[in-house]
Amino acid sequence: MHQFGDIPDSFLNDPSILDHWSSEQHNRSFDGGARYMLTKLLSMLFVLALSDRLRRTSPTVIVNGVNPGFCVSELQRDVHGVMALIMSIIHRLVGRTSEQGARQAIWGALGGAEDEEKLHGAYVNIASVMAPSDFVESEKGRMFRDHLWRELVQALGKVDDKVLTITKEHLTHPEEILRTV
Numbered sequence: 001m002h003q004f005g006d007i008p009d010s011f012l013n014d015p016s017i018l019d020h021w022s023s024e025q026h027n028r029s030f031d032g033g034a035r036y037m038l039t040k041l042l043s044m045l046f047v048l049a050l051s052d053r054l055r056r057t058s059p060t061v062i063v064n065g066v067n068p069g070f071c072v073s074e075l076q077r078d079v080h081g082v083m084a085l086i087m088s089i090i091h092r093l094v095g096r097t098s099e100q101g102a103r104q105a106i107w108g109a110l111g112g113a114e115d116e117e118k119l120h121g122a123y124v125n126i127a128s129v130m131a132p133s134d135f136v137e138s139e140k141g142r143m144f145r146d147h148l149w150r151e152l153v154q155a156l157g158k159v160d161d162k163v164l165t166i167t168k169e170h171l172t173h174p175e176e177i178l179r180t181v
Contacts, residue, residue, distance in 0.1 A: 005041025
């Protein structure tokens with residue numbers, strides 16, 4: 001779903017992504033489908049930003065974006081009406097069991113020996129590494145994810161200063177965060 005996510009230019013040009021995200025203007029018209037796809041895109045951008053900064057001294061740490069697929073679960077228990085009918089049809093056509101969805105996460109963490117180098121900062125779908133969206137791989141996407149990364153770590157560092165300590169000790173380029181705090 002991250003491939004269908006759209007980051008409006010207003011996000012790209014705003015000095016504070018988090019302030020923009022929580023603004024009344026942004027939340028005036030809520031579109032659940034668009035918001036869902038945007039959160040998937042932001043998640044993939046965060047995965048790549050973390051992966052870019054994770055020191056490679058510990059090969060046991062693998063950071064990937066995993067698509068479990070459309071799983072039949074209790075997440076849709078409060079969906080009613082026409083949307084419930086649509087979800088029921090989608091379940092029958094492409095739905096996976098929760099176990100099948102969980103297998104994607106396990107594959108993303110373990111993969112196969114031949115996948116070891118590819119399994120860091122990867123987009124995992126159907127037990128394979130796939131290319132993320134064009135935006136994620138673009139220069140514009142890289143600039144946005146770096147901005148998003150700095151802002152999220154700074155915000156989390158204000159909540160708990162351990163975030164900044166961990167960033168400094170375990171991630172590369174901590175100065176990009178620490179010089180702005």
